[in-house]
Amino acid sequence: MSLFLSIEGGDGAGKSTQAELLMTRLKAAGVDALLVHEPGGTDLGEQVRRLVKGDVARSPMSELFLFEAARAQLVRDVIRPALDAGRVVITDRYADSSLAYQGYGRGLNLADVRALNHAATGGLMPDATVLLDIPPDVALARVDGSDGSGGRSDDPGQERFEQEPLEFHRRVAEGFQALASEEPGRWFVVDASAGPEGVAGKVWSIVSNLLTLHGISGND
Numbered sequence: 001m002s003l004f005l006s007i008e009g010g011d012g013a014g015k016s017t018q019a020e021l022l023m024t025r026l027k028a029a030g031v032d033a034l035l036v037h038e039p040g041g042t043d044l045g046e047q048v049r050r051l052v053k054g055d056v057a058r059s060p061m062s063e064l065f066l067f068e069a070a071r072a073q074l075v076r077d078v079i080r081p082a083l084d085a086g087r088v089v090i091t092d093r094y095a096d097s098s099l100a101y102q103g104y105g106r107g108l109n110l111a112d113v114r115a116l117n118h119a120a121t122g123g124l125m126p127d128a129t130v131l132l133d134i135p136p137d138v139a140l141a142r143v144d145g146s147d148g149s150g151g152r153s154d155d156p157g158q159e160r161f162e163q164e165p166l167e168f169h170r171r172v173a174e175g176f177q178a179l180a181s182e183e184p185g186r187w188f189v190v191d192a193s194a195g196p197e198g199v200a201g202k203v204w205s206i207v208s209n210l211l212t213l214h215g216i217s218g219n220d
């Protein structure tokens with residue numbers, strides 16, 4: 001049996017770290033899992049990633065289409081085949097990021113974003129979504145290193161979204177919270193302000209329950 005899980009959150013929430021820690025635990029438990037991130041995971045997706053993180057001028061709607069193009073390719077070429085093969089798929093961001101960033105953040109009509117999400121994914125939605133919830137000012141301080149962490153130097157093109165005003169990031173965070181409360185059966189909200197190991201423990205307790213619910217055990 002397959003399981004499709006997305007991890008969502010604002011910039012600096014620690015999604016990528018948590019996705020890696022989760023993969024380590026899944027591997028140790030003998031579960032065959034695949035990790036992907038959006039935008040990315042295909043040739044087209046990686047090119048879109050560079051484009052959207054750079055300074056190329058675009059309208060909110062063009063930006064949405066770029067993310068949807070990357071998503072459509074990733075679903076068709078990678079996510080669908082893995083789920084069809086019965087694997088566990090973890091995605092670092094998915095359709096909800098477009099609702100939060102391009103809908104709530106940029107102000108696009110939510111129904112339009114939902115329609116394009118549906119077209120790009122063929123209606124494939126995650127079985128469960130973990131929201132790493134953290135106040136945007138705390139998260140952004142992590143990213144730029146003003147919290148003493150040294151920030152992130154590995155991804156210089158990162159700044160496009162991180163340079164948006166705090167107000168933008170507040171709208172994104174409120175968007176994620178609104179999405180989570182609309183669909184409490186799918187979303188699991190985790191306080192991501194704690195250290196990475198503490199957050200990883202909470203994520204693992206959610207995911208191990210989901211594995212049991214989906215009848216997945218190690219070495220399946």
Ligand code: TYD
Pocket residue numbers: 010011012015016037038039052067092093094095097098099101102161162
């Ligand atoms: P990502 O590299 O995952 O950033 P981070 O590691 O900080 O989470 O994603 C790149 C940026 O793209 C991120 O700032 C969020 C944004 N984004 C959207 O605006 N809409 C989307 O649909 C997706 C998938 C990402």
